[in-house]
Amino acid sequence: MYAIREAAAAFRRAPILTALSAGMVGLALYVVGLFSLATYNLRIALEAIEERVEIVVYIRDNTRQSEIDLFLTEIMDFQEVSNTKLISKMDALERAQRDLPEFGQLFLDSEVNPLPQSIEIALNPGNRTPETIAKVVKAAQSYTFVEDALYGEEWVDRLFALRKIGLATTTAAGAAFAMVAALIIGAALRIAVFARREEIYVMRLVGARNGFIRSPFLLEGALAGLTGGILASGLTYGSYRGVSTYMLDVAWIPFSWVGIGLTAGLLFGTISSAVAIHRHLKKV
Amino acid sequence: MRDVSLRVNKGEFAFLTGHSGSGKSTTMRLIHMSDRPSSGEINVDGYSSDHITQRDLWKVRRLVGMVFQDFRLLPGRTALENVAFALEVTGTPRKAIPARANLLLAQVGFAPKTDALVEQLSGGERQRVAIARALANEPDILLADEPTGNLDDQATSEILDLFWDINANGMAVLMATHDLELIGRHPNARVIELDQGRLVSDSNIMRSGTH
Ligand SMILES: Nc1ncnc2c1ncn2[C@@H]1O[C@H](COP(=O)(O)OP(=O)(O)OP(=O)(O)O)[C@@H](O)[C@H]1O
Ligand SMILES: [Mg+2]
Numbered sequence: 251m252y253a254i255r256e257a258a259a260a261f262r263r264a265p266i267l268t269a270l271s272a273g274m275v276g277l278a279l280y281v282v283g284l285f286s287l288a289t290y291n292l293r294i295a296l297e298a299i300e301e302r303v304e305i306v307v308y309i310r311d312n313t314r315q316s317e318i319d320l321f322l323t324e325i326m327d328f329q330e331v332s333n334t335k336l337i338s339k340m341d342a343l344e345r346a347q348r349d350l351p352e353f354g355q356l357f358l359d360s361e362v363n364p365l366p367q368s369i370e371i372a373l374n375p376g377n378r379t380p381e382t383i384a385k386v387v388k389a390a391q392s393y394t395f396v397e398d399a400l401y402g403e404e405w406v407d408r409l410f411a412l413r414k415i416g417l418a419t420t421t422a423a424g425a426a427f428a429m430v431a432a433l434i435i436g437a438a439l440r441i442a443v444f445a446r447r448e449e450i451y452v453m454r455l456v457g458a459r460n461g462f463i464r465s466p467f468l469l470e471g472a473l474a475g476l477t478g479g480i481l482a483s484g485l486t487y488g489s490y491r492g493v494s495t496y497m498l499d500v501a502w503i504p505f506s507w508v509g510i511g512l513t514a515g516l517l518f519g520t521i522s523s524a525v526a527i528h529r530h531l532k533k534v
Numbered sequence: 535m536r537d538v539s540l541r542v543n544k545g546e547f548a549f550l551t552g553h554s555g556s557g558k559s560t561t562m563r564l565i566h567m568s569d570r571p572s573s574g575e576i577n578v579d580g581y582s583s584d585h586i587t588q589r590d591l592w593k594v595r596r597l598v599g600m601v602f603q604d605f606r607l608l609p610g611r612t613a614l615e616n617v618a619f620a621l622e623v624t625g626t627p628r629k630a631i632p633a634r635a636n637l638l639l640a641q642v643g644f645a646p647k648t649d650a651l652v653e654q655l656s657g658g659e660r661q662r663v664a665i666a667r668a669l670a671n672e673p674d675i676l677l678a679d680e681p682t683g684n685l686d687d688q689a690t691s692e693i694l695d696l697f698w699d700i701n702a703n704g705m706a707v708l709m710a711t712h713d714l715e716l717i718g719r720h721p722n723a724r725v726i727e728l729d730q731g732r733l734v735s736d737s738n739i740m741r742s743g744t745h
Binding site: 451454 | 566568588591592593595609620623659667671
């Protein structure tokens with residue numbers, strides 16, 4: 251087809267320009283790839299930590315079993331709650347002996363068990379947010395036999411702040427570097443259009459269709475974007491291998507992310523070249 | 535351009551004359567619709583400048599062949615390639631292009647040097663190539679903007695002969711020139727004179743209207 255032949259001819263005419271623009275697009279998208287890799291791994295790490303988000307409700311001594319049972323059923327009614335676990339005074343003591351052996355003897359020696367019984371409330375994934383936690387804590391505290399309800403509020407808040415910062419940084423950096431890539435393609439296309447201005451003039455003179463005049467440039471832009479995307483994926487994968495071999499064990503981003511990246515490269519290339527030649531074809 | 539009402543009929547031969555800056559080239563660009571009128575209407579075979587979209591301009595361009603004083607051929611390409619380019623970009627089937635390009639060059643009296651680069655051709659030869667290119671889509675009208683401005687008398691009269699040949703085959707020819715002596719040598723042609731963007735005289739008043 252004409253468009254393919256012309257795009258190939260453009261590459262033959264100016265291979266350095268084409269390679270350079272694809273390379274620069276590749277580098278810009280590589281930064282996006284690194285940010286994705288970092289975000290993805292941050293997300294995995296945060297999810298692992300989030301699993302440990304739970305609420306511990308301490309029960310006063312001498313609370314009747316029927317009251318505790320009622321509390322357990324009522325708290326399970328919350329959709330956000332996935333699981334509850336009753337820790338008796340004995341359980342608490344055993345745990346203390348195991349976790350804090352230096353005090354073990356002390357606990358055994360004393361006549362009375364000083365540890366209160368407690369209920370551990372686990373939340374469903376996706377519901378481990380500060381809002382949900384606050385809601386459940388408030389509900390628990392409304393029972394008179396509840397001594398206290400704790401959940402390490404500070405680190406839960408920090409965890410979510412971290413998550414938001416990670417997402418915002420990646421989005422901003424991704425958008426900025428995707429823009430850089432688009433500008434590079436646009437500039438390269440403007441040079442290509444300029445180099446072919448005489449042909450374009452004659453095409454319009456003799457009555458070539460607009461789409462026909464545009465198609466080789468659109469194809470060139472799309473190819474530059476796609477090539478840049480592939481290059482960036484390769485570089486990102488290389489970095490991933492490097493980091494996981496020599497530094498720390500990180501996870502590779504999901505394949506769908508790579509797919510989205512390549513599609514975005516293709517799309518950016520096409521759109522920015524369309525904008526670049528639209529300007530030129532407006533005049534003449 | 536003001537108050538110009540002009541109609542060029544099918545198969546007509548007309549000169550467009552006037553001083554420099556009188557609007558000859560502008561008139562041609564308007565007919566080719568490479569310029570749009572700020573007011574008024576251009577009509578080419580039923581395509582109106584008021585209604586046609588950017589998308590459809592190619593239809594007008596294929597009805598209007600255009601040649602210039604400075605030829606505007608693509609450098610670095612042969613005569614044949616220049617004509618073939620026009621055929622290719624307007625959708626001629628690839629296999630049909632070489633034969634058709636050769637035929638067009640033969641029609642304008644340019645046969646022997648089809649494989650010479652345009653830089654190696656004389657002015658007269660280049661203008662023939664440009665005319666062959668303009669004829670590629672079998673337009674209804676050929677617009678020639680001072681096509682002989684860079685040519686000597688010999689080459690000029692050869693090009694004029696060629697225009698008459700083309701005209702004899704039914705194509706309208708509108709040629710811009712300020713060479714009154716040349717116009718005098720062709721008494722059969724219609725003569726339209728412009729001055730400062732206005733139509734001042736037309737040897738064919740009877741058939742005036744809007745082109
Ligand atoms: N789009 C436009 N708007 C306003 N004025 C224009 C426009 N295009 C051209 N002109 C002016 O119109 C005048 C006529 O220009 P044109 O090139 O048509 O003259 P011409 O008859 O071809 O002259 P020449 O013999 O030198 O080629 C010029 O003064 C030019 O500056
Ligand atoms: Mg002029």
